[in-house]
Amino acid sequence: SQQGEEDPQALSIQEGENATMNCSYKTSINNLQWYRQNSGRGLVHLILIRSNEREKHSGRLRVTLDTSKKSSSLLITASRAADTASYFCATGKLGNTPLVFGKGTRLSVIA
Amino acid sequence: DAGVIQSPRHEVTEMGQEVTLRCKPISGHNSLFWYRQTMMRGLELLIYFNNNVPIDDSGMPEDRFSAKMPNASFSTLKIQPSEPRDSAVYFCASSFTRDSRGDTQYFGPGTRLTVL
Numbered sequence: 001s002q003q004g005e006e007d008p009q010a011l012s013i014q015e016g017e018n019a020t021m022n023c024s025y026k027t028s029i030n031n032l033q034w035y036r037q038n039s040g041r042g043l044v045h046l047i048l049i050r051s052n053e054r055e056k057h058s059g060r061l062r063v064t065l066d067t068s069k070k071s072s073s074l075l076i077t078a079s080r081a082a083d084t085a086s087y088f089c090a091t092g093k094l095g096n097t098p099l100v101f102g103k104g105t106r107l108s109v110i111a
Numbered sequence: 112d113a114g115v116i117q118s119p120r121h122e123v124t125e126m127g128q129e130v131t132l133r134c135k136p137i138s139g140h141n142s143l144f145w146y147r148q149t150m151m152r153g154l155e156l157l158i159y160f161n162n163n164v165p166i167d168d169s170g171m172p173e174d175r176f177s178a179k180m181p182n183a184s185f186s187t188l189k190i191q192p193s194e195p196r197d198s199a200v201y202f203c204a205s206s207f208t209r210d211s212r213g214d215t216q217y218f219g220p221g222t223r224l225t226v227l
Contacts, residue, residue: 041220042204043204045217098156
């Protein structure tokens with residue numbers, strides 16, 4: 001079963017605008033990760049936030065985590081056409097279970 | 112590091128044929144994952160190994176699918192006989208796992224399988 005559910009399914013913005021994608025999950029987690037997938041390629045890890053963290057930055061990426069609401073958001077600031085890709089959240093739990101990926105948000109940045 | 116290596120990158124075969132997909136994980140990683148991605152079902156975990164031992168194969172669709180990891184640097188996913196509904200992109204990923212399975216995974220470029 002899917003743990004993470006991204007919202008929206010698709011997002012189209014103009015270059016220079018900010019893009020926000022959300023992820024909701026159902027059970028307790030150890031960490032939450034965001035991945036990016038360019039068309040026809042494998043997923044690439046972007047950022048990991050642990051359950052005891054609330055916010056994390058990496059370049060133009062900002063991730064927040066609200067464990068009380070079981071949700072996370074990924075903000076891409078000053079978007080570029082090269083940011084066009086699908087973005088997946090994945091939840092990690094302690095114990096003998098692997099990451100569980102959502103279905104992704106397709107982001108289109110129009111130049 | 113070359114990253115996770117998968118071969119072939121593309122495979123076109125006819126229904127009923129045997130298909131073997133190959134994966135070389137990142138050196139030093141001790142967990143390996145096989146995924147299938149389709150538009151309809153998204154990214155599905157088929158099976159994963161830890162220290163070359165299959166831990167969970169509950170995602171394998173049916174007995175036509177089998178996976179092996181004979182050593183730390185090589186894994187195969189075999190479909191026999193293949194069917195058109197097996198058409199998808201198959202990804203291999205690896206990670207270094209300590210106590211938590213929720214570790215960062217590194218994906219290969221995928222094998223695009225088309226079964227006619």
